[in-house]
Amino acid sequence: MPKLNIVKIGGAIIEQKEKLLSFLKDFTGIKGPKVLVHGGGKRATAWAEKLGIPVQMKDGRRVTNLDTLELITALYAGQVNKSIVAHLQGLGCNALGLSGADADSIKAVKRPVGSINYGFVGDVTWVNNDWFNQIFKQNIIPVYCAITHDGNGQLLNTNADTITAEIGKSLAKDFEIKLNYCFELPGVMKDIEDSSSLIKKINKQSYQNLLLTNTISQGMIPKLQNAFDALDGGVSEVAIGNSKMINRATPYTSITLR
Amino acid sequence: MPKLNIVKIGGAIIEQKEKLLSFLKDFTGIKGPKVLVHGGGKRATAWAEKLGIPVQMKDGRRVTNLDTLELITALYAGQVNKSIVAHLQGLGCNALGLSGADADSIKAVKRPVGSINYGFVGDVTWVNNDWFNQIFKQNIIPVYCAITHDGNGQLLNTNADTITAEIGKSLAKDFEIKLNYCFELPGVMKDIEDSSSLIKKINKQSYQNLLLTNTISQGMIPKLQNAFDALDGGVSEVAIGNSKMINRATPYTSITLR
Numbered sequence: 001m002p003k004l005n006i007v008k009i010g011g012a013i014i015e016q017k018e019k020l021l022s023f024l025k026d027f028t029g030i031k032g033p034k035v036l037v038h039g040g041g042k043r044a045t046a047w048a049e050k051l052g053i054p055v056q057m058k059d060g061r062r063v064t065n066l067d068t069l070e071l072i073t074a075l076y077a078g079q080v081n082k083s084i085v086a087h088l089q090g091l092g093c094n095a096l097g098l099s100g101a102d103a104d105s106i107k108a109v110k111r112p113v114g115s116i117n118y119g120f121v122g123d124v125t126w127v128n129n130d131w132f133n134q135i136f137k138q139n140i141i142p143v144y145c146a147i148t149h150d151g152n153g154q155l156l157n158t159n160a161d162t163i164t165a166e167i168g169k170s171l172a173k174d175f176e177i178k179l180n181y182c183f184e185l186p187g188v189m190k191d192i193e194d195s196s197s198l199i200k201k202i203n204k205q206s207y208q209n210l211l212l213t214n215t216i217s218q219g220m221i222p223k224l225q226n227a228f229d230a231l232d233g234g235v236s237e238v239a240i241g242n243s244k245m246i247n248r249a250t251p252y253t254s255i256t257l258r
Numbered sequence: 259m260p261k262l263n264i265v266k267i268g269g270a271i272i273e274q275k276e277k278l279l280s281f282l283k284d285f286t287g288i289k290g291p292k293v294l295v296h297g298g299g300k301r302a303t304a305w306a307e308k309l310g311i312p313v314q315m316k317d318g319r320r321v322t323n324l325d326t327l328e329l330i331t332a333l334y335a336g337q338v339n340k341s342i343v344a345h346l347q348g349l350g351c352n353a354l355g356l357s358g359a360d361a362d363s364i365k366a367v368k369r370p371v372g373s374i375n376y377g378f379v380g381d382v383t384w385v386n387n388d389w390f391n392q393i394f395k396q397n398i399i400p401v402y403c404a405i406t407h408d409g410n411g412q413l414l415n416t417n418a419d420t421i422t423a424e425i426g427k428s429l430a431k432d433f434e435i436k437l438n439y440c441f442e443l444p445g446v447m448k449d450i451e452d453s454s455s456l457i458k459k460i461n462k463q464s465y466q467n468l469l470l471t472n473t474i475s476q477g478m479i480p481k482l483q484n485a486f487d488a489l490d491g492g493v494s495e496v497a498i499g500n501s502k503m504i505n506r507a508t509p510y511t512s513i514t515l516r
Contacts, residue, residue, distance in 0.1 A: 050309050070337055077355075078336020079328055082405065082413055086359040090411030096361045097335075101344040103354045103398055134396060140361055147340065153348030155340055 004136075004175035005034045007246055008164040009182045014041040014080055019243075021087060023182070026247040028093040033136040033175070035167060036095075036143045038084060039160040040076045047071060056119075064119040064157040073099075073155055076145040084143055095141045100124075100148030101155060105131045106163065108148035108156050122148045122156025124163065127170035161223070165230040172234030179235055181223065182243035187253030188220055202255045204228065227255045262394075262433035263292045265504055266422040267440045272299040272338055277501075279345060281440070284505040286351040291394040291433070293425060294353075294401045296342060297418040298334045305329060314377075322377040322415040331357075331413055334403040342401055353399045358382075358406030359413060363389045364421065366406035366414050380406045380414025382421065385428035419481070423488040430492030437493055439481065440501035445511030446478055460513045462486060485513045 007027060013019050027036060048055055053071055056063040064072070081097040088095035100106025100122075108122030135142055144167070146160035161181065168177045190197035202210065207224060210216050216224065227238035239245060241252025265285060271277050285294060306313055311329055314321040322330070339355040346353035358364025358380075366380030393400055402425070404418035419439065426435045448455035460468070465482060468474050474482065485496035497503060499510025 047309065051305065052308070073340050074332035074336040076336070077340045078332040078334070082331050082335045082357050082359055085357070086407045086413045087411045089359055089362055089407060089409060094362055095359075097357070097359070099340050099343070099355070101340055101347055101353075101355070103396075104347055104352055138361075138392060149344045149347060151347060153345045155344045 001174070001176045003032050003178065004171060005030050005032070005178050005180060005246070006037065006164055006168050006171075007034065007180040007182065008037045008039075008160055009243060010039045010160070011041040012184055013182065013243055014038060015043075020084070023243045024084065024087050024091060024093075026244065028088065028091045029247040034141055035132075036084070036141065037160050037164045037167070038076075038080060038143070038145060040072060040146070041080060043079075044072055044075050047075065058116050058118070061116075061118065063117070064121050066120065069120045069155060069157055072157060073147060077147050081143060081145045088141065088143070093141055094139060095143050096135065097143045097145070099145055099155070100158070100163070103131045104128055104149075104151070106144075106148045106158075106166070107151050108158055110150060110154065110156060120154070120156050122150065122158045124148060124158060124166040127167055129170055129174060132167075132171055133174060161226055165226055165233070165235070168230050168235045169233030172236075177235045177237075179227070179230055179238045180246050181227075181238065181240045182246065183240070185242065186251060187241040187245075188216060188224070190215055192217065198251055199253055200251055202253060203258050204231075205258075207255075224255070228257075231255065231257045259432070259434045261290050261436065262429060263288050263290070263436050263438060263504070264295065264422055264426050264429075265292065265438040265440065266295045266297075266418055267501060268297045268418070269299040270442055271440065271501055272296060273301075278342070281501045281504075282342065282345050282349060282351075284502065286346065286349045287505040292399055293390075294342070294399065295418050295422045295425070296334075296338060296401070296403060298330060298404070299338060301337075302330055302333050305333065316374050316376070319374075319376065321375070322379050324378065327378045327413060327415055330415060331405055335405050339401060339403045346399065346401065351399055352397060353401050354393065355401045355403070357403055357413070358416070358421070361389050362386055362407075362409070363400075364402075364406045364416075364424070365409050366416055368408060368412065368414060378412070378414050380408065380416045382406060382416060382424040385425055387428055387432060390425075390429055391432060419484055423484055423491070423493070426488050426493045427491030430494075435493045435495075437485070437488055437496045438504050439485075439496065439498045440504065441498070443500065444509060445499040445503075446474060446482070448473055450475065456509055457511055458509055460511060461516050462489075463516075465513075482513070486515075489513065489515045
């Protein structure tokens with residue numbers, strides 16, 4: 001099967017123009033078909049304050065009311081997405097910026113109201129493989145913001161890590177998938193202060209040992225569970241590390257089933 | 259040659275959700291391939307004020323500085339575009355929201371600084387016919403906001419009427435093109451107050467007579483010149499009228515060369 005790289009970048013890299021441009025240059029160097037998924041950046045909070053949109057938090061998580069959804073659609077699908085697309089075009093990479101509503105490519109269902117009502121937040125239910133395959137045939141590189149739709153006219157806010165994993169699991173029917181989660185650290189570390197403590201390989205068995213010995217910080221556990229969920233869904237490898245890992249010889253954490 | 263309808267809607271229709279939904283329903287009824295081009299709406303001015311982005315005007319025209327460009331990219335390419343796309347998907351129309359940067363589909367050059375510096379405003383230089391043809395083959399309906407790019411990483415603000423005409427002229431090689439410019443009035447009128455004064459047909463010769471007899475209001479002249487420019491460029495027909503004209507039996511002004 002042909003290889004496909006899916007790369008997720010978060011807010012920190014988007015905030016700094018030079019870092020973003022350097023990353024995008026590395027990204028264009030990845031051979032073969034690839035997908036970029038991006039988060040939002042911190043501007044949403046600053047703009048919400050100025051526009052008088054109250055930020056509602058429940059259990060430490062932002063609630064997406066209609067005003068917030070409009071704001072993040074503006075910032076993520078508009079400003080951040082199109083800026084990335086224009087820069088990639090400038091680097092000779094034929095990028096196409098998308099939300100899940102575009103070409104009905106990623107469908108989600110509004111999260112049911114349980115003990116917490118998260119508002120207009122979507123859980124992915126379907127990824128349009130035909131669309132991705134058509135686009136790859138034209139050598140076009142999809143750039144996704146973390147917004148999906150319900151198929152009935154409603155946009156939904158969806159976690160960028162989750163979108164990355166869901167695209168990967170669905171396209172695993174057609175490709176050998178590597179997910180690349182870029183963040184500030186070199187990868188999963190025994191000691192955040194010590195870069196030599198990077199764990200270069202984790203599989204399902206060693207993950208259990210790391211959990212039993214309390215070697216991993218609490219913050220990394222959801223990321224690793226998300227990674228194993230993707231691997232169980234057919235993804236071949238999950239890489240967690242600094243954005244430089246995608247096209248340079250820098251070490252990172254490689255997560256596989258065995 | 260197959261027929262292609264290109265429909266442009268302006269700000270007023272976007273501001274009112276019910277009018278927009280009613281228009282989008284009509285739009286889905288147009289048979290064959292079609293393109294939607296949308297303007298921005300008045301929210302840009304309100305948001306600019308709240309965000310403290312100064313509005314610079316020169317000779318009655320808004321100057322697009324970098325802050326303004328970021329804001330309109332957020333609103334037009336993000337909020338307005340994705341809302342339209344999600345609604346069209348809800349109506350069973352496989353819409354794809356785009357700026358000219360996406361898939362390198364509409365290239366422009368930054369307007370040279372003459373007596374007025376309009377800032378980041380682009381004049382269209384090239385439309386990617388291959389892209390449009392690929393998309394139409396997949397029964398996908400492109401929805402364009404009025405933003406282009408220069409191919410070197412810079413987004414540019416471009417007039418929506420102009421984008422509509424430029425797409426039409428370029429695709430006239432492959433299609434019999436009808437441009438549909440929707441605005442508040444029933445079309446070109448002898449007396450704006452009297453709806454029975456609608457001029458149903460204008461050609462190049464009758465346009466000269468209308469000019470000589472001062473029958474047309476000054477505001478309509480640029481729209482008509484834009485229409486004849488498109489017709490000279492290969493477009494078959496330009497319709498100017500109320501948005502209801504696109505799929506109902508309401509009268510409008512039909513402009514053709516002869």
